[in-house]
Amino acid sequence: MHRFANPGRFQRLATRVLPWLKGLTALSFLAGLYLALLASPPDYQQGETVRIMYVHVPAAWMALFAYLLLGLASASSLIWRHPLADIAAQALSPIGAAFTLVALATGSLWGKPMWGTYWVWDARLTSFLLLFFLYLGHMALLDAFDDRNRGRRSAAVLALVGLVNLPIIKFSVDWWNTLHQPASITRMDGPSIDPSMLWPLLTMAVAFHLFLLTALLERMRTLLMEARLRAQRQARFEAMQAEQG
Amino acid sequence: MMEETAFGAFLAMGGYAEFVWPAYGVTGLVLLAIWLDGYRRRRAVERALQRLARDGSGQDAQGRDTGRNDA
Amino acid sequence: MKRKTLRLYLLVISLALLGTATGLVLSAINSDLISYFVSPTQVTKEPVEPGRTVRLGGLVEVDSVGKLDDGATHRFRVTDLSNSVEVLYRGVLPDLFREGQGVVVEGSFNDNGRFVAAEVLAKHDENYLPAEVVKALKESGRWQEGAAATAINGSEGVDP
Structure with missing residues (x-):
């Protein structure tokens, strides 16, 4: 594992893998869209609106998964001060915020026809909105200090504190009365989704995972190059000063 | 009526078109935006690195940092 | 002890403390404050x-809509299968x-x-089935009503 944690090696690996990942992501989105929009039946209660599930649920999963990764990256940044962990954390929060936004917006568009409202302040929806603000807060803190390292450390602490929100989101539908329904997939007695609707959902979930991975690697590679650019400019600036002095 | 053709029925989404299509639209737009943002930043920093290697400035004529926002 | 190990322990301990504290707070405050609605049994007791404005949650009682x-x-009538309340809307x-x-x-x-x-909001359950499957099940007499009860009772659902 430590071999890939070397920034230079990571850079070469990402450059080689990314074109393949992009192709795979596009293909799985095509397959997912075909299954979700064309090759799956309407639901017995919800009719065609069930198709919103195929984007809403994977987006919500990715929003939570990205936050878990953000927590892990922040922990290893604080403990081992590893540069790649910092870069991963910095790359993750905009991606996670995007997925959270998608989950909130599609959930709202699903709630209006089925529940009769775009939004309610129940425990699930409220804790998910908090997740969005945690991502925004992480992005803001990274830029809030002139000293980059102070920004990174405070952002990492915020990300770790925000980890307590993950179990709250997950179990809110079991612990409290909510308008949002309980989980359909991760149930003790197996998923309560018919296979004809489970397959489109899982295919979309694969596509969303691949998108997360692709976007993450692309952003990490860019951030590494930006760090190199800063270092080169600094070196050149110092060389110029030495010439003049 | 639109619904008389198979394609019309597909577009109508059983009367829920105004919710299903915006849901897919907003998903596509947000994912596209996050991808485009990452792509533009990578192109910008690649160009700045090349410029730095060529003439040693890495900045544009106004002396701005081209590492980030150069589209 | 190496500084890295120290930082690791410190982080694990503070996260564990934070988690415990949050858990204690959440279990100590009245869960009715967080819960979105009360049940017919609660308002009967x-x-x-x-x-006074309240939200009442349950199932729409069969043969009660008019x-x-x-x-x-x-x-x-809104029921939780033990008690029910008549609703006008x-x-x-x-x-x-x-x-x-x-x-x-x-x-x-x-x-x-x-x-x-x-205001009346519908709550949907976590079961997803194609309309044709349900139709076929109903025609063969194997369809069981009441699966929606799990949606209300959550983890203590009466799902068979």
């Missing part, structure tokens, strides 16, 4: 004074409003002990 003589006010019902389905009504009790709703 501890009646809510007339005029209209008042004015032709505009919906009348139905003037307005448009959501598409998912059906007998046997979950519902959350917001409003208050009037002086006659009937619940006057200002």
Whole structure:
């Protein structure tokens, strides 16, 4: 594992893998869209609106998964001060915020026809909105200090504190009365989704995972190059000063 | 009526078109935006690195940092 | 001890403390504060004074949906299978409003002990099935009503 944690090696690996990942992501989105929009039946209660599930649920999963990764990256940044962990954390929060936004917006568009409202302040929806603000807060803190390292450390602490929100989101539908329904997939007695609707959902979930991975690697590679650019400019600036002095 | 053709029925989404299509639209737009943002930043920093290697400035004529926002 | 190990322990301990503290706070505050609605049994045991706004959640009782003589006010009963409350509502019902389905009504009790709703929200369950499958199950007589009860009772559901 430590071999890939070397920034230079990571850079070469990402450059080689990314074109393949992009192709795979596009293909799985095509397959997912075909299954979700064309090759799956309407639901017995919800009719065609069930198709919103195929984007809403994977987006919500990715929003939570990205936050878990953000927590892990922040922990290893604080403990081992590893540069790649910092870069991963910095790359993750905009991606996670995007997925959270998608989950909130599609959930709202699903709630209006089925529940009769775009939004309610129940425990699930409220804790998910908090997740969005945690991502925004992480992005803001990274830029809030002139000293980059102070920004990174405070952002990492915020990300770790925000980890307590993950179990709250997950179990809110079991612990409290909510308008949002309980989980359909991760149930003790197996998923309560018919296979004809489970397959489109899982295919979309694969596509969303691949998108997360692709976007993450692309952003990490860019951030590494930006760090190199800063270092080169600094070196050149110092060389110029030495010439003049 | 639109619904008389198979394609019309597909577009109508059983009367829920105004919710299903915006849901897919907003998903596509947000994912596209996050991808485009990452792509533009990578192109910008690649160009700045090349410029730095060529003439040693890495900045544009106004002396701005081209590492980030150069589209 | 190496500084890295120290930082690791420190982080694990503070996260564990934070988690425990959050857990204690969440279990200590009245869960009714966080819960989005109360059940018919709760309002039967501890009646809510007339005029106070509450949200009531349960299933729409089968064969209870009708209209008042004015032709505009919906009348139905909300049940949690132990107790039920009569609800009056003037307005448009959501598409998912059906007998046997979950519902959350917001409003208050009037002086006659009937619940006057200002808003009716449908609650859907976590079961997803193609319409054709349900039709086939119903035709063969193997369809069981009441699966929606799990949506209301959550983890303590009565799902078979």
